[in-house]
Structures are given as structure tokens and as C-alpha cells.
Amino acid sequence: MATSEASVTRIMVAVNESTIKGYPHASISSKGAFEWTLQKIVMSITSGFKLLFLHVQVPDEDGFDDMDSIYASPEDFKSLKSRDRARGLRLLEFFVTRCHEIGVACEAWIKKGDPKEVICHEVKRIQPDLLVLGSRGLGPFQRVFVGTVSEFCVKHAECPVVTIKRRLDETPQDPVDD
Amino acid sequence: MATSEASVTRIMVAVNESTIKGYPHASISSKGAFEWTLQKIVMSITSGFKLLFLHVQVPDEDGFDDMDSIYASPEDFKSLKSRDRARGLRLLEFFVTRCHEIGVACEAWIKKGDPKEVICHEVKRIQPDLLVLGSRGLGPFQRVFVGTVSEFCVKHAECPVVTIKRRLDETPQDPVDD
Numbered sequence: 001m002a003t004s005e006a007s008v009t010r011i012m013v014a015v016n017e018s019t020i021k022g023y024p025h026a027s028i029s030s031k032g033a034f035e036w037t038l039q040k041i042v043m044s045i046t047s048g049f050k051l052l053f054l055h056v057q058v059p060d061e062d063g064f065d066d067m068d069s070i071y072a073s074p075e076d077f078k079s080l081k082s083r084d085r086a087r088g089l090r091l092l093e094f095f096v097t098r099c100h101e102i103g104v105a106c107e108a109w110i111k112k113g114d115p116k117e118v119i120c121h122e123v124k125r126i127q128p129d130l131l132v133l134g135s136r137g138l139g140p141f142q143r144v145f146v147g148t149v150s151e152f153c154v155k156h157a158e159c160p161v162v163t164i165k166r167r168l169d170e171t172p173q174d175p176v177d178d
Numbered sequence: 179m180a181t182s183e184a185s186v187t188r189i190m191v192a193v194n195e196s197t198i199k200g201y202p203h204a205s206i207s208s209k210g211a212f213e214w215t216l217q218k219i220v221m222s223i224t225s226g227f228k229l230l231f232l233h234v235q236v237p238d239e240d241g242f243d244d245m246d247s248i249y250a251s252p253e254d255f256k257s258l259k260s261r262d263r264a265r266g267l268r269l270l271e272f273f274v275t276r277c278h279e280i281g282v283a284c285e286a287w288i289k290k291g292d293p294k295e296v297i298c299h300e301v302k303r304i305q306p307d308l309l310v311l312g313s314r315g316l317g318p319f320q321r322v323f324v325g326t327v328s329e330f331c332v333k334h335a336e337c338p339v340v341t342i343k344r345r346l347d348e349t350p351q352d353p354v355d356d
Contacts, residue, residue: 009218036338040187040307045223129218130340154332154341160214162308162340163332 008105011037012052012128012159014119014149017091019177026094027178029134033164034095037132038102046103053095053108054122055088056115085110116152123157130160136178137165186283189215190230190306190337192297192327195269197355204272205356207312211342212273215310216280224281231273231286232300233266234293263288294330301335308338314356315343 015030026034042049092108099106111118123131135150150163166178193208204212220227270286277284289296301309313328328341344356 007221009221041219043185043187043223043226045221045226048221048223160340160342162338164338 007048008050009048009130010050010052010126010128011041011130011132012054012123012126013037013095013132014054014056014115014153015091015095015134016055016115016178017087020172026091027134028170028172029136029164029166029178031134032166032170033132033134034098036164038098038104041130042104047105049104051095051099051104051106052126052128053092053106054119055092055108055110056118057084057088057110057112058115059112116149116156119149119153120157123153123159128159130162131157133161133163134178135163135165136171136175137168185226186228187226187308188228188230188304188306189219189308189310190232190301190304191215191273191310192232192234192293192331193269193273193312194233194293194356195265198350204269205312206348206350207314207342207344207356209312210344210348211310211312212276214342216282219308220282225283227282229273229277229282229284230304230306231270231284232297233270233286233288234296235262235266235288235290236293237290294327294334297327297331298335301331301337306337308340309335311339311341312356313341313343314349314353315346316353 013030013034015034016027018025018027037051042051088110092110096106096108111122119131119133131153133150133153135148150161154161154163172178191208191212193212194205196203196205215229220229266288270288274284274286289300297309297311309331311328311331313326316326328339332339332341350356
């Protein structure tokens with residue numbers, strides 16, 4: 001089925017790194033949201049959809065990762081920035097490679113900032129048909145402390161939003177991890 | 179494309195009557211949610227999806243519609259019940275006819291009760307892949323007074339939920355109407 005750009009459904013998937021391992025793996029809920037989109041929406045109609053992967057890097061979070069590093073010159077910060085960039089790129093590579101294998105058109109990019117604000121801003125700019133978000137599926141008590149990006153985006157993003165809750169059997173030891 | 183039942187994506191669409199006209203029209207937001215599902219998700223892949231239309235009738239609401247009626251015998255209530263039933267059936271006929279025209283498999287049924295509770299209960303029973311809900315897209319001030327079914331279902335339904343906000347140019351004079 002040949003599909004013109006106008007009739008292609010553009011689905012934005014916001015993805016982030018796992019908090020569990022050091023290597024920039026995709027988080028469990030990001031992978032869940034991506035797999036759900038492929039299996040339930042895209043199915044075998046690869047030409048009917050375009051996936052837009054947005055990864056938002058949190059500047060402060062990166063600082064924490066480098067608590068033991070010593071910054072003595074502007075060069076040290078430059079190498080830090082390029083390391084962040086490399087991690088983000090490897091994360092996006094996971095999703096883009098998968099799409100390439102099955103023949104789904106995609107684009108991926110990185111932004112810095114507060115994920116919930118940046119995602120809503122990018123939705124406004126890109127105007128996708130649907131935003132898919134993974135969610136850890138935390139209870140109300142846990143949510144108070146960690147906040148959830150998905151709850152904010154469901155309320156504020158200017159496009160339909162679907163939240164894919166993490167499967168119970170994939171919950172890590174600490175459910176706040178992902 | 180022939181698709182076995184197992185690989186079909188089952189999308190539940192909760193639909194309700196318009197509050198504006200006397201005839202059981204579909205509400206603006208129900209129609210919007212349905213059209214969005216057809217245009218953005220189902221597209222030309224009619225064999226890959228099955229739509230499940232759930233209409234929840236609110237018992238009290240029907241009482242209001244019949245303020246001027248006089249109930250003198252059990253028979254009067256029986257005719258009231260069958261009239262409710264007829265209204266609900268005509269509402270569902272709109273969606274089922276449309277699906278039939280374009281060749282999308284569907285099922286439709288009516289339940290009585292509190293829409294948000296019944297929708298979540300039916301999701302648990304039917305286990306659809308996705309629940310699509312229309313929403314009036316009211317502001318926070320209006321929401322306090324009218325409540326929203328979609329907000330409740332996003333939190334409590336045991337499947338991914340996507341809320342389709344009513345288009346601004348379709349907002350009736352009183353935005354609480356639909």
C-alpha cells in the first residue's frame with residue numbers, strides 16, 4: 001500500500017533511558033510503549049505510519065551521573081556534553097534500528113530540559129496524530145513523590161495521548177526504577 | 179490482508195447521546211472519537227481491527243427526559259424502558275452502519291449505570307487493546323462541576339486509553355453540551 005505523506009499517521013513516542021543499568025538501555029516502559037505501538041497499531045501496515053522518537057535529556061540528572069568526575073577545565077565539560085550526546089544517540093539507535101528492520105519510517109531527535117514541558121512543546125511544534133508514552137504504572141502514594149510525566153502530558157499535550165502502563169511482570173525490584 | 183482473531187486489534191469506543199437534540203444523535207465528542215479512530219488508526223486496514231461500541235445509559239438521566247410523562251401503571255414503566263432501549267439502539271445503529279459500509283468488524287452493546295464505572299468494568303471483562311473516549315475538552319473550572327468520564331477512565335481503566343478532545347470549531351454554545 002503506497003501512502004502519501006498526508007494520509008500517514010504520525011505517532012510520537014517519547015523514550016528515555018533505563019534508570020537501572022549504566023549502559024544507555026531504553027527504559028522498560030519506553031520499550032513497552034514502543035512494542036505496543038508496533039503490535040497493536042502499526043501491525044503489518046508499515047507504510048501507513050511514521051514513528052517520531054523524542055528523547056528528552058534532563059541536564060541535572062546527567063550531573064548526578066558524574067558525581068565522581070573532576071572538572072578542571074572547560075574541556076572536561078565539553079567531553080561530558082559529548083558523552084551525554086553519545087548516550088542519547090545510542091538510546092535512539094535502538095528504536096531507529098528496530099524500525100529500519102521492519103520497514104517503518106521514523107525520525108528521532110534529542111532535546112534537553114524538563115521532559116514533561118519539552119514533550120508538550122514538541123507536540124505543539126510537530127503536531128503528531130498521537131503521542132505514545134510509557135508509564136511505570138505507580139500507585140497514588142508513589143506518584144506523589146516521583147511525579148509522572150504521563151499524567152502531565154495527558155492533561156496538557158495538544159494531541160491525543162495514550163499511556164502504556166508497564167507490565168506487572170516487568171516491574172523491577174524498586175518500582176520507581178524503570 | 180487476512181487477519182486471524184488473535185492478531186486483530188480490538189478497540190473499544192464508548193459512545194453517548196448528544197445532550198443537544200431530542201433525537202438520539204451521537205454526541206459531538208463520540209463522533210469525533212469514532213472518526214479519529216477510523217482516520218488515524220484503522221485507515222484502510224479494515225481487516226486488522228475490530229471496533230467495540232459500548233453505550234452506557236444513565237438511569238436517572240432518562241427520568242429527567244420524561245418529566246412530563248405520567249406513570250400510572252407498571253405498563254407505563256415498561257413502555258419507558260422499551261423507549262430507552264430504542265433510543266440506545268438507534269444511537270448504536272449509527273456507528274454499526276458506518277462500520278458496515280466501510281467493512282470494519284464491530285460489535286455494540288448497551289449497559290445501564292454510572293458511565294465511568296461501567297466503562298472500566300466492561301474493559302476488565304472484554305480486555306480490549308485500546309479504549310477510545312471522546313471528551314468535551316472542558317477547562318479546569320468547568321470540569322469541577324460536570325466531572326469527566328475520560329479523566330476517571332484514564333486513571334482506572336485496565337487498558338491503554340486515548341482521549342480525543344472535541345474540536346474547538348465544534349463546541350456548542352454551552353460547552354457543557356455535547
